[in-house]
Every structure is written in structure tokens, then in C-alpha cells.
Amino acid sequence: MFKILEKRMLNPTICKMVVEAPRIARAALPGQFLIVRSDEKGERIPLTISDFDREAGTVTIVVQPIGLSTRKMVDDYKEGDSFADLAGPLGNPSDFVSMSPEELAGKRYVFIGGGLGTAPVYPQAKWLHERGVAVDVIVGARNKDLIIYEDEFRGACDNLYICTDDGSQGFKGVGTAQLEALVAEGKSYTNAVAIGPMIMMKFATLSCKKLGIPIMVSMNTLMVDGTGMCGACRLSVDGKTKFACVDGPEFDGTLVDFDEAMRRNAQYKEEEALANGK
Amino acid sequence: MANRIPRVPVREQDPKVRARNFEEVCYGYNLEEAMLEASRCLHCKNPRCVQGCPVNIQIPDFIERVAAGDIPGAAAIIARDSSLPAVCGRVCPQETQCEGQCVLGVKFEPVAIGKLERFVADNSFADEACSAGSSASPHPTTGLAGGPPASGPRAARPCGANPSAQESTVSDKAGELPAKQARRAVAVIGSGPAGLACASDLAKWGYDVTIFEALHKPGGVLEYGIPEFRLPKEKVLKKEIDEVRALGVKIECDVIVGRTVTIDGLLDNEGFDAVFVGTGAGLPKFMGIPGENYNGVFSANEFLTRSNLMKAYRDDYLTPIRAGERVCVVGGGNVAMDAARTALRLGAHTSIVYRRTEVELPARKEEVHHAREEGIEFLMLTNPVEVLGDEKGRVRALKCIRMELGEPDESGRRSPVPIPGSEFEVPADTVIMALGTAPNPLIARTTAGLETTRRGGLVADEAGATTRPGIFAGGDAVTGAATVILAMGAGRKAAAAIHEYLKNKN
Numbered sequence: 001m002f003k004i005l006e007k008r009m010l011n012p013t014i015c016k017m018v019v020e021a022p023r024i025a026r027a028a029l030p031g032q033f034l035i036v037r038s039d040e041k042g043e044r045i046p047l048t049i050s051d052f053d054r055e056a057g058t059v060t061i062v063v064q065p066i067g068l069s070t071r072k073m074v075d076d077y078k079e080g081d082s083f084a085d086l087a088g089p090l091g092n093p094s095d096f097v098s099m100s101p102e103e104l105a106g107k108r109y110v111f112i113g114g115g116l117g118t119a120p121v122y123p124q125a126k127w128l129h130e131r132g133v134a135v136d137v138i139v140g141a142r143n144k145d146l147i148i149y150e151d152e153f154r155g156a157c158d159n160l161y162i163c164t165d166d167g168s169q170g171f172k173g174v175g176t177a178q179l180e181a182l183v184a185e186g187k188s189y190t191n192a193v194a195i196g197p198m199i200m201m202k203f204a205t206l207s208c209k210k211l212g213i214p215i216m217v218s219m220n221t222l223m224v225d226g227t228g229m230c231g232a233c234r235l236s237v238d239g240k241t242k243f244a245c246v247d248g249p250e251f252d253g254t255l256v257d258f259d260e261a262m263r264r265n266a267q268y269k270e271e272e273a274l275a276n277g278k
Numbered sequence: 279m280a281n282r283i284p285r286v287p288v289r290e291q292d293p294k295v296r297a298r299n300f301e302e303v304c305y306g307y308n309l310e311e312a313m314l315e316a317s318r319c320l321h322c323k324n325p326r327c328v329q330g331c332p333v334n335i336q337i338p339d340f341i342e343r344v345a346a347g348d349i350p351g352a353a354a355i356i357a358r359d360s361s362l363p364a365v366c367g368r369v370c371p372q373e374t375q376c377e378g379q380c381v382l383g384v385k386f387e388p389v390a391i392g393k394l395e396r397f398v399a400d401n402s403f404a405d406e407a408c409s410a411g412s413s414a415s416p417h418p419t420t421g422l423a424g425g426p427p428a429s430g431p432r433a434a435r436p437c438g439a440n441p442s443a444q445e446s447t448v449s450d451k452a453g454e455l456p457a458k459q460a461r462r463a464v465a466v467i468g469s470g471p472a473g474l475a476c477a478s479d480l481a482k483w484g485y486d487v488t489i490f491e492a493l494h495k496p497g498g499v500l501e502y503g504i505p506e507f508r509l510p511k512e513k514v515l516k517k518e519i520d521e522v523r524a525l526g527v528k529i530e531c532d533v534i535v536g537r538t539v540t541i542d543g544l545l546d547n548e549g550f551d552a553v554f555v556g557t558g559a560g561l562p563k564f565m566g567i568p569g570e571n572y573n574g575v576f577s578a579n580e581f582l583t584r585s586n587l588m589k590a591y592r593d594d595y596l597t598p599i600r601a602g603e604r605v606c607v608v609g610g611g612n613v614a615m616d617a618a619r620t621a622l623r624l625g626a627h628t629s630i631v632y633r634r635t636e637v638e639l640p641a642r643k644e645e646v647h648h649a650r651e652e653g654i655e656f657l658m659l660t661n662p663v664e665v666l667g668d669e670k671g672r673v674r675a676l677k678c679i680r681m682e683l684g685e686p687d688e689s690g691r692r693s694p695v696p697i698p699g700s701e702f703e704v705p706a707d708t709v710i711m712a713l714g715t716a717p718n719p720l721i722a723r724t725t726a727g728l729e730t731t732r733r734g735g736l737v738a739d740e741a742g743a744t745t746r747p748g749i750f751a752g753g754d755a756v757t758g759a760a761t762v763i764l765a766m767g768a769g770r771k772a773a774a775a776i777h778e779y780l781k782n783k784n
Contacts, residue, residue, distance in 0.1 A: 023538050037494055041595045043588065044494070069596050085494040087532040224588065224597075227492050227534055228718055229502075229560040230580035234571060241564065241571065246720070260571055263671045267573045271598035 001082035010148040014064045015074045021086045022057030030124040034088025035226045043069040046223045048120035062119035090226045091249045108134040110189040112175040112204050114196025126156040138178050144169035176207040198262045205253035217253040219244040235261045285387040286315040293651040300506045312397040316345035319389050330379035332767035335359045353402035361478035364514045367396025370763045371642045403517045462780045465550040467535045470498020471762040472556030472753025475769030481525040490533040502587040505616050536720035552748050552776045559715040559754035569665030574673030578617040578712035585620050601626040602707035606676045609712030615645040617710045618654050633661040633681050633694040675703040715759045742772030
């Protein structure tokens, strides 16, 4: 059993939980995910690891209710309760984790986080920032009440740019528009990473392609086991079938077939709607 | 004459009824039927059935006990060589193994060894076994050099014993090893048939054994792959695994070796002295034809995992599954039959699409027979060339080509050749690919010095020793997808090799 030590609503729908999982905390690296199953009858839900503390033996996950299982996780579990299963870390760490200090020295990273995807940007930005790499972070949401992780990012990057669709905080517009504006002002980046809804990552990729910035995206596909066994997470990358769980989750955005990936992610929409109506 | 008695038929659920439920198909023998069937055994001087069994169960000996009505005695004989008899009695391809060798089968029908094994196992679980001791003589001649001492609940269960009492009995057994050796710890990676068999033997010798399982439930393919109607999970598999736990084996789930921990971490930081890798062959294969990523195309692994491990067929579990109206299952092995029969039970009209003929179907005969009885359609000499989708990217049909058999290939089977211009469409809203599986590369990639074959299997010798001292492997992780019983046999051989290795290790 995996005990929930801390639970906090970050905005009206997004929930942060710190969970006891010593083995995962010891092994986790930025970019990886885990699978959580709340109880015997729940689904296996893949969630990107939003932070880890090796000494405390904890990992942080951030959940937004979409299906019945995620709703149960947020509604029914409180501090002190335990999840039946937490398995991970899964997938490959971000590519920069294996770069040498020399390789990292000349890098200037920009991260674009959208919605729930903002949280998993945090361990990546932190990792690079701690190593002295230039990091800018763009966080986007519909309005200022939905912005998450603002305080955390203040200490984990050089510049934090908030943008909202309605202009209630920071830049008015989406994250990719903010990026294009920054570049137009003279900012330059060697690498970009976008994490968020697939549609956002698709547009971030289009922008970066235009700006000539290499971009990595974190593919949050459907999964069952998360270890390469089922193939539910398969997607086309450079015309080849890849499994997000073992070949990813991060891929070169310019090679990903986003339209196919979005269509595949909607595979169980009818079942989900039915279940949510139950 | 014993051989004049015809093979005792086994009672089964009516095909029309079972096609709509997930209850077990076969009811198994009762005591009377089992004793009658057991009386058919000729007790050959040189029992070929034993040689046909990958774990060398002393078949005539246990059958003799069944004929005499001594079920605990029969169970004790089987337990010397197999830790999963209730599973094997259900899923082994007996027709090509023990029963395929039975002399009676030459003129008549072979003894129903599998059904007898199942009967013995089902009637010797901790909560069911109750008899005044066993009369089996302790003379393990396992055929495997230096098998472990006959011990464990089934081998010596006093009437009414509870598992915890058993555990202390078993740990007393550790005295059979020199104290230093008994403290040796072995990590077993994967709780499928290979891992369970290996762990059982090591525990019987007195080693401190921990199994690491990546999924949330132990059993490997027995849990996620084989459906309830063929291998009941609570009634059979869980009990069988409890028997392994009762030997003192610890099982830690949710640990993905290669990610959560590495083999080197287990050896260097967690005090393990040897490792057995029984991680199976879990990676699904796809055909590489156009349209394979349309919504509605699944690997058999995904479809079966959703239904079996995640219990999607039950209303009280949350995992979704979709079979649709018409399902095509591509492939002809046991996994294809399992997927097809699962789809049928979920309400779909289901067809098996296979490129050779029914004679070449690699599935167990009984599964093909059951599938046909239940109403599965068999499209033989048919090979998919493309998955066709609608404007929303959902499967609408499987485009196939007719095949004919040509020259035999390296496997000895006549290879199928497409007939030009014979393409046709099979309407389908779900396509399930059951084309076999390959070993997961995770362990090899994260463990220095472990070599793999071209096909991704770990390189290991006959005894299971890999290219790194102290690391052993067996089952599908070495051979690629094969059977439960072959994996068990490999697990047992590796256990013996680990025993040797630890004897000589300082």
C-alpha cells in the first residue's frame, strides 16, 4: 500500500498528492511516469511524476478528474489513506539527463506547460536549473485561477512567464504565442520542451518548427500496463510505430503524428461518458 | 482388460450457455470418475508419459494412488515435480506431451492424464485437502538431477493444517542446508510459471526467496493472459500461488526490475546472492500492415489484459473494454483462441483469421474444439493485408487475401502463399492481433554483461546460466513465447543450477 502524506487542491480541479513510495523515489528521474491504481477495482492510471524526494521516500503526483478512476482518486482519497498500487518509475528519463556537463553548458531551455502538464515540467526545470543551465518556463491556463505551480517555478528557473487565455494574469494568449513573442523580442533558445494536452503540444511543435527550435513533447497516451506489454499506447513517430511507455514518453515533436495520437486517445470516449454518467 | 474401458468423458458447461459467461468451461472429474479413469493406466515398465512431461512428473505413480482413492498420496507425488498442478492440468498441451506418448493412445484413447492431474490438484488445496495422511513413499526420482527435497504443504500436509503453521514447518526444513547456505537470498524476477517453479524449488531447499512482479498481481501470463473460463483466478490460480507462498516465498508486486530497481541494485544493495530472470515474453507483435493504428485494433495482450487482469468483463471493475459487433482475431495459437472466446463472451460475432489450415493451428486441440463448439467462425488460409477504417479512423473491415499451402518451411509446416487477386473484405469493428510475443528488452538493456539473441531472448545454457555469473534465466525470456509447462521446466532446472552455484559461492 502507498500512503498519501499530503493532498492539496491546486486549483478547482487539479489535485496534488505526495505519496510514500520509497523505491520509486529512489529511482525516479525527470521525464518519467508512474502507474497508480487506487483500489482493487480501479484502472491503472499513468501519471507523470511531478516531483520526488529520495530522502523522504516520496513522489508527487498531480491528478485531474477525467474518467471515473481519476475522479475517485481526487474525491475519495484523503491524507492518510493509501493507494493499492504505485508502480514506476516508467519510461525513459528526459534526454538531457544523460548529457554531459559540457553538452549542457551551452543550452538555453524553454519549457511550455499547459494545464495538468505544467506539473511534470517542474522536475525537469528544477533539474536543469540546479545544474546551472539557462531555463525559462512558460505556464499557460484559461485564467489566473487555474494557474498551478507558480511558486514552485519561481525557484526552479531563470524567468517564469504566465499566460492566460483571458489575460487575467500575465500575457494574454496561449503559451506558444508567448514563446513566439519572446523570440520576437530577441530571446533565443537551443531547446524546447512542451508538456500538456496533445493539441497544445501539436501547436507548440508547429511554432518551434517555425522558430527553428528543436522540441521534445511528452506523450500522455492511453496505457494499461505501462511496461511495453499491451501496445495501447502506440503512436506513429517518423512513420514508425512506437510505444509511448517504453520508447518514450518523450519524443521529438516534429516526428509525432499528433492527429493519429489524438484520435487514439479518444478510443474509449463513449465508455468514459457512460461510466461518468453512472 | 483395463484398456477396454473407454476414456471417461469430462463434464463441461453447455456450449450455448458458456458462450455467454466467464465461468469455467470444464467441470473436471469427480472422485468416482477419476478413479475409473485412473484404472485405465497400464503402468508401463518404461513409462513414456513421464519422458513426455517437461517436469517429469511420476505419472503412473500418482495415477496408481488415484485409482486407490488416495488423493493426498497422489498430490504428494505430483508436488515433488510440479508446483502448479491445478494450472498445468488445465493449460498444458497434453496431446503433444504426456498423453501424446501414452501407449493406450496407439489403439485407443490415451489416459486423461491432464484431467487426473487437475482433479488431484483441485482436491488437495489447503482448504479442501483432509485425509489421514499420505501413503506415498518418499523416493523422488525426478529425472532432474538433484531435485529439492519433497516438502511443502501439498507434500506433507497434516489434516486441517493452516498455512501459517505450515510456514513454520517449512522454515524448519531450512536445516537441510548448511546454515551459511540457508541464509542465501535469491531474487526471482517475474511471478509467471518459470518464476513460481524456480522459487518453489529454491524455497524447498531452504533459501530465502523473493519474487519481484511488475504488475499489481502475481501470476504473470496465468493472471493477465489466460482467461477465467479456462483458468479460474480466485478458485485455482490464487490458491496455487498461496501454496508457493506457504513454502516461505515472498512476493513483492509493483516492482519493475530494470526501472524500479536494477539487477545490480538487488545484488549489490539488497543482499541477494543470485538472480533468476523469468520475465516471459511480453512484447506484442503487430503485422506492420496499413491501418494497424486505427481505433479498434488491439494486441491480444491488451485485450486479454483488460479482461483478465483488469477484470473489464465484470461490471464492478472500472476498466473499459470494447469488443464491438464483429471481431476478427488474427492468429492461430492459444492466445488467439483465448482472445476470440473472450470477445464472443462479450457479445461479438467472432472469427479467427489464420493463414494456414486448421491442421496447422498451433493452439491446443481442446481449445480449438471448444472455440468451434461455442460458435467461433474459422477463416482458414486467410491472411490480412490491410485494416480498413472509416472517416473517423475507426475499423470498418479487415482486408484479407486467400492463401494456399506451398513447400514446408524450416518449422516443417507447409508455408502459406498468397493467391494473387484473391483479396476480399471481412467486415469488422474490432481487430485483435494475436501474432505471438517477444521478450521485453528492459532487463537486458539495464544489466551490463547480459547477452541476448537476435530474437531478443537472453542467452542462457541448458541449466539456465546466463552470460553473467550469478544471474540465471529461463522460460519465454530465453526461448521466446512457448508454453507454461516448458517455462516451469526451465525454472526448475535453473533452481538446481542456482543451488549448485550457491553451494560453491563463498
